[in-house]
Amino acid sequence: MKYFKLLLSLLLIISIDTYGSDTLIKNGTIHTGDGTRAFIGDIYIKNGVINSIGNIDIEASTIIDATGKIITPGFIAPITAVGIIEIGSLDVTRDDEADYLNMGFSIFRAFNANSTLIPWNRSNGLTSVITLPQQASMPLAGMGSFFVLDGEMNVSGMKDMVMLGKIGASSGSRSEDLDILENLISLGKLVRNKNYEKVLELPMAEFFELHPQDIEALDKVANKNLPLIIETNRASDIKHLIDIKNKYDINLILAGVEDAPLVVDELKESGIPVIINPMDNIPNSFDELSSSLELAAILNKTGVTIMFDSSRSHNYYLMRQGAGNAVAYGMNYEDAISGLSKTVADVFGIKGRGSLVKGNFADVVIWESDPLEPASVPLYVLIEGKEMDLVTRSSRLKDRYIEKLIQN
Incomplete structure (x- = not known):
């Protein structure tokens, strides 16, 4: 019993020390993620959250x-599909x-x-994801x-916080798919x-062989504002989905x-x-004949989120x-940063993340250069104030074979 109490006391001391740790990031160019202009300043992190931002003169453990x-x-x-697929072509990993x-x-x-995908994407600046099922x-x-x-x-995380769907080219008729969706x-x-x-x-319900879990999910979409992502591309389908959104007052998000x-x-109204995927500028089907590198700029200038x-x-x-x-190709830079962070948090109701403001979780990335340049890499990734290990399976393989080359 004596040793148990001693061990418990030590664990308590360790947990208090970890929880009480603080970090001060000095003199960085800060993009808060809320669309405002970047500025040079400091970020003080305490107990896993952002305590203050600005010109800060304070002692910190790190x-x-x-x-x-x-x-x-x-x-x-x-x-x-982070966390639910390792190898796409291997069913047992899906x-x-x-x-x-x-x-x-x-x-x-x-x-x-x-999952090996977690450190790989985290080491490249992702601190959280929305993981979705396969289209059906x-x-x-x-x-x-x-x-x-x-x-x-x-x-x-947040369990079951969005539903996924698709309207577009298929083996059947999209008209029937729209009817089924409605x-x-x-x-x-x-x-x-x-x-x-x-x-x-x-x-x-009997025809589609629905189960209680299916009805519960439909209830959340129809009556409880659960976000619904519909993947679609064709202009006529977008218009029909806008009509369905307005008719049933659902929380609709369109992808593609x-x-x-x-x-x-x-769409703006x-x-x-x-x-969107701004790299997708070549039509892959008759649904995508208007594909353009300027898609983001056109939507951004119109005011679409x-x-x-x-x-x-x-x-x-x-x-x-x-x-x-x-x-x-013309999109506002700060809006692009927001589209990678705060906008996602706002649209999906993710509280306390996505922007560098006082009181939010300290999910912070320090980049060697412009994060919108693919060659730029993070120097530090912090999640809730804790510095993440940037080592991945790929980096370990690289180090292993470089070491062998040096030895030879």
Whole structure:
């Protein structure tokens, strides 16, 4: 008992010391992520959150000299498969698809905190991600979750905080897909006046072989403001989805939107945020004939809310290259930084992250140079004030073979 009390006391001292640690970042060029101009200043971090920003003269247990360096919030990727896919072509490493459920499918419990994709993307500036299921044959595929990329086995994040769907070219008719989408949302609306069991007895629920989890998920989208990402590109589909959003008052986000310049005024008026890949400028189908390197600039100048995606599997951090390309073709620089950070947090209701302001979690990245240049790398990545290890499997392999070359 005596030794147990001694051990408990030591653990308490260690935990207090860790929790009480503080960090002062000095003289960096700070992009707060809220769209305002960058400035040279300091960031004081205490107990995992940002305590103050400005010109700070204070003692701290850790001081980082960021003179000549750029500081941004940790970037948040809105569309990924981090933690649920290791090798896309190997089914046993994939947990992104359900056999039983439809829109009620949740990937949350499949998340692998030891995934090699976590240190790889974290070392390139991503501090958190939204992980989504694979698209399904139905217009709605399932629910995604938000995860902090700290690598801890006690996973930090938000469970089932978004639903994913798709409208576009398929083996069937997109007209039928739009009808099914609208009918499913209507089914969700019925939950306000009926319990799940009553809704499951309706012919539509029986036809689609829906389960209680599916009805619960539809209820969240239809009645509880759960964000719904729909991947779509064709202008006519965008217009139909705007109509559905207005009719049912759902929290809709559109991804892809290659044809958006053709309906940009309607998109702006709808208030629907978009997720785009500025590198995707070559039509891959008849749905994408308006693909353009200027897509981000056109939407930005019109006032559409923009976030970024990358088509590169595993390398989700390359969305910052896309943001850089968007700036090169006319998008405002600070809006691009925000589109990688604060905008994502705001759109998806992620509290306390995405911007460098007092009281937020200290998810901070210090860059050697411009973060929108793909060759630029982080010198420091902090998540909730804790410095992350930037070593990855790839960097260990590099060091291993360089050492062998030197020895030879």
